[in-house]
Amino acid sequence: MKIAVLIKQVPDHEALVRVKSEQELDIENRYVCSFFDEIAIEAALNIRKNHPESEITAISAGGKKAVDALRRAVALGIDQVEHLGDESLEMADNCYLAYVLAERLKAIQPDLIICGKQAGDDDFAATGPMVAEYLNIPHVSAVVSLGSDADANQVTLGREVEGEIWYLESNFPLLITAEKGLAEPHVPVVMRVMKAMRAQIPGIPLNELDLKDKKQQGRLRRLRYTVPPERADVAMMREPYPQNAAELIEHLKKNGVI
Amino acid sequence: MMCNEIWVIAEIRQGRLTRSTHQLLGAARKLADERNLQPAALLIGGEQVHAEELAQKIPLVLRIENSGLETYEAVRYAHALRQLIEKRGRPKVIMTAAGSSGVEFMPRVAMRCDSGYASYCVDLFWEGEEPACRRPVYGGKVYEELAISTVPAFFTVRPGVFPVPENLSETGRVETIPIDLPEDTGLRIIERKGISPGKKDLSEALCVVAGGRGMGTPENFKLLEKLAEVLDGAVGVSRAVVDAGWMPHDLQVGKSGKTVSPGLYIACGISGAIHHVLGMNTAKVVVAINKDPDALIFRNADYGLVGDALEVIPELIKAIKSKT
Numbered sequence: 001m002k003i004a005v006l007i008k009q010v011p012d013h014e015a016l017v018r019v020k021s022e023q024e025l026d027i028e029n030r031y032v033c034s035f036f037d038e039i040a041i042e043a044a045l046n047i048r049k050n051h052p053e054s055e056i057t058a059i060s061a062g063g064k065k066a067v068d069a070l071r072r073a074v075a076l077g078i079d080q081v082e083h084l085g086d087e088s089l090e091m092a093d094n095c096y097l098a099y100v101l102a103e104r105l106k107a108i109q110p111d112l113i114i115c116g117k118q119a120g121d122d123d124f125a126a127t128g129p130m131v132a133e134y135l136n137i138p139h140v141s142a143v144v145s146l147g148s149d150a151d152a153n154q155v156t157l158g159r160e161v162e163g164e165i166w167y168l169e170s171n172f173p174l175l176i177t178a179e180k181g182l183a184e185p186h187v188p189v190v191m192r193v194m195k196a197m198r199a200q201i202p203g204i205p206l207n208e209l210d211l212k213d214k215k216q217q218g219r220l221r222r223l224r225y226t227v228p229p230e231r232a233d234v235a236m237m238r239e240p241y242p243q244n245a246a247e248l249i250e251h252l253k254k255n256g257v258i
Numbered sequence: 259m260m261c262n263e264i265w266v267i268a269e270i271r272q273g274r275l276t277r278s279t280h281q282l283l284g285a286a287r288k289l290a291d292e293r294n295l296q297p298a299a300l301l302i303g304g305e306q307v308h309a310e311e312l313a314q315k316i317p318l319v320l321r322i323e324n325s326g327l328e329t330y331e332a333v334r335y336a337h338a339l340r341q342l343i344e345k346r347g348r349p350k351v352i353m354t355a356a357g358s359s360g361v362e363f364m365p366r367v368a369m370r371c372d373s374g375y376a377s378y379c380v381d382l383f384w385e386g387e388e389p390a391c392r393r394p395v396y397g398g399k400v401y402e403e404l405a406i407s408t409v410p411a412f413f414t415v416r417p418g419v420f421p422v423p424e425n426l427s428e429t430g431r432v433e434t435i436p437i438d439l440p441e442d443t444g445l446r447i448i449e450r451k452g453i454s455p456g457k458k459d460l461s462e463a464l465c466v467v468a469g470g471r472g473m474g475t476p477e478n479f480k481l482l483e484k485l486a487e488v489l490d491g492a493v494g495v496s497r498a499v500v501d502a503g504w505m506p507h508d509l510q511v512g513k514s515g516k517t518v519s520p521g522l523y524i525a526c527g528i529s530g531a532i533h534h535v536l537g538m539n540t541a542k543v544v545v546a547i548n549k550d551p552d553a554l555i556f557r558n559a560d561y562g563l564v565g566d567a568l569e570v571i572p573e574l575i576k577a578i579k580s581k582t
Contacts (some may be wrong), residue, residue: 013513014532017399025400035514095369120513122395124377129332129365138333138444141362144507156448160508161330161358162271162459167449174444180514181507219374223385223403228394231544234556237563244563245573246580248545251561257522257543258465258489258578 001054001172003044004110005078006101006127007037008060009069010120022224031065033072036116041076042183043146044114050148056080057108061100063087067201075188075196083203093220094122098130103209105135111172112155117142117179125177132175139175140168143182260409261347263296264289265320267339267354268312270304275311277422277462278355282415283315284423285382286353292384295350299430302338303327313430315423320346321432326439330359333443336366341437343371348409351389353382356414357461364412374406378517380419380540389413397513397536417461418519419540453508458492460509465491465522466541468511469499470534472527472548472567476504481571482526488578494518494538496528512537526567530555547571 011017015030033041041058048054058073060066061084070081084104089097105113113132118125125141132139140159147156153172158165160179188196235251237244252258266286269276283299290297298318301309312319322338339352348371354360356378368375379391380401390405391413406412460466467486469479479493486493494511495504511518513536523541527548528534535558538544546559547567556562563570 011396013397013536017396019400025396027396094365094375095372098365098369120397123393123397124365125361126365126368126375126377129362130369130375133336133366133369139362139366140445141332142358159358160453161450162461163453163457163508165451165453166447167451169446169448171444179507180510215372219372219406219408220376221388221405221407223390223405226392226401226403228398228401228539231539231558231560234546234559234562236556237561241565241569242573244565245570246577248561248563249574249577252522252543252545255543 001047001051001112002108002110003047003054003056004105004108004113005037005040005044005056005058005073006060006113006115006131007041007058007069007073008034008062008116008119008121009065010034013120019225019227023222025225031068033069034116034120036118036178036180037069038072038076038185039180039183040114040116040178041073041078042185043178045077046183047112047146057082057110059084059101059104061085061097062089070201071196071199074199075193076186077188077192081201083201085204085206088206093218094124094126095130095219096216098127098134099213099216100206100209100211101127102131102134103211104204105131111174113173113175115175115177117177128175128177135173135175137173137175138170139177140170141177142179143176144179146176146182259347261349263298263318263349264351265298265300265349265353266316267300267302267352267360268304268308269355269357269359270308271459275308276355278357278415278417280315280422281417281420282353282355283426285415285420286351287316287423289351289382289384289389293350293387300342302335303330309432313432314428315426315430317428317430319430319432321434323434323436324439329447331443331445331447332359332363332366333445334439335359335363336370337439338437339363339367340370342435343410345435350410351413352410353413353415356416360414364414368412371410373408373410373412375412376404376406377414379413379415382413382415394540398539416517416519416540453506457509458486460492460494460511460516461518463492463518463520465489465524466494466511466518466520466538467491467524467526468494468496468528468538469526469567470496470528471498471502473499474568478568479505481568485524485571485575488575489522491520491522496534525555525559526571528555529553530558
């Protein structure tokens with residue numbers, strides 16, 4: 001089976017991110033492979049355990065940071081990686097990024113494409129579905145389980161839908177996005193980390209892709225970044241237990257919260 | 259071809275229109291009024307009763323009909339929506355709730371229509387003649403405002419960010435539009451199973467009572483359920499509780515779980531790690547109960563109570579039930 005995994009390097013969830021100006025952010029230099037993308041990588045590796053002939057390619061599109069995500073993929077056990085494009089993609093909108101990835105995937109022709117449910121930076125959750133639509137293949141978002149019975153023709157999978165799990169059966173080709181629970185990312189062994197640091201990460205420049213469709217560009221226009229609304233100082237309950245419980249409920253009732 | 263409309267795609271869960279749908283009807287009416295457009299509700303699949311209920315809240319209901327739409331599936335929904343757009347013309351805006359289905363099919367349609375899409379919006383407004391949104395990025399550490407220059411603009415909106423409009427009484431018109439669907443999309447649903455049967459939906463709830471490791475044991479979460487019950491709320495949990503195997507992932511609030519925006523969020527025995535806060539910082543009122551007076555959660559709360567959640571919760575229930 002041919003599997004492609006789409007990954008992205010994003011700020012760690014504990015990294016400081018602040019508004020520098022309306023058009024610029026100040027982001028602490030702590031980047032990691034996006035949380036759900038590591039789950040996607042692990043899910044691909046799990047399939048390869050059952051189907052050792054499977055070929056996995058990890059792809060990351062964007063500037064230099066993409067290379068670090070791909071090194072992580074190598075460290076975790078993926079042999080083929082591709083760095084797509086350049087810094088110009090960092091400011092591209094979700095549709096254009098999906099278009100670029102999909103154009104590359106046309107050449108690879110994977111049976112299964114796995115992405116993270118959403119990236120830890122823009123939180124769009126859009127790349128996967130958009131790639132699938134462009135390639136005209138079905139997709140399922142937020143997949144929590146993948147049947148080990150996957151064969152060359154079909155796979156069963158589970159997804160969470162508000163309080164339910166739906167089990168589906170799908171033919172290939174198929175795209176899925178990984179939700180927490182689909183796989184448990186492992187800690188890479190030191191040898192592989194060393195190998196990943198030395199690995200040559202092949203790059204594919206944008207001019208090698210057929211990107212003539214100008215409609216794919218500039219659909220979103222960022223107006224500005226803003227600071228989230230701040231919560232007022234906390235009001236601490238002053239009464240001793242158990243009166244503090246009544247004190248709290250009185251506040252909530254008085255302010256019409258309950 | 260364009261049409262001067264704004265569409266809200268209604269969501270039906272357990273046979274009822276969701277609260278988010280009602281919230282979006284209000285948001286769509288306001289956006290439409292500001293630019294003299296026609297607000298409309300879109301029913302994909304669904305039943306006549308839902309169409310009639312929507313017609314009491316909004317002047318126009320478009321009901322897309324095909325027996326293949328009874329069960330939700332992204333490819334079919336995307337197909338249906340695209341056909342409606344072809345038949346009727348491109349509306350200015352198409353919006354729906356950012357639930358598990360909305361964020362699944364909307365990007366597909368946007369891609370197919372060569373138009374812009376923004377997800378998890380917390381506000382919608384006009385920037386000149388372009389529809390625009392505000393949405394949290396980097397887990398809510400900052401917000402961005404985006405305008406969509408192509409038509410239609412596709413938005414999914416976080417549940418709970420708009421109020422449910424009051425006193426709407428319309429005698430709206432229902433138009434039924436038959437569409438064709440591909441026979442086989444390659445996907446088949448085999449089974450649907452409830453994960454947490456009888457539990458209220460976390461993302462739709464007006465009140466969320468959440469518990470962390472401070473609850474001590476998995477059994478103690480029954481106490482939270484009791485508190486949730488008297489407040490007509492839903493139960494949520496922290497990542498630590500899910501990782502420890504105490505509760506299922508579908509109840510997790512946080513960066514790798516659900517993002518909730520209820521009117522009231524009560525955090526019990528939750529330390530307030532950034533991971534958790536990113537999932538609940540758009541709640542309107544936050545109450546924190548924790549033994550540790552220095553717990554981070556108090557910095558993200560409106561009301562704080564230092565104490566053992568296990569002791570405090572029964573007292574809270576008593577106080578809520580008392581008339582005074």
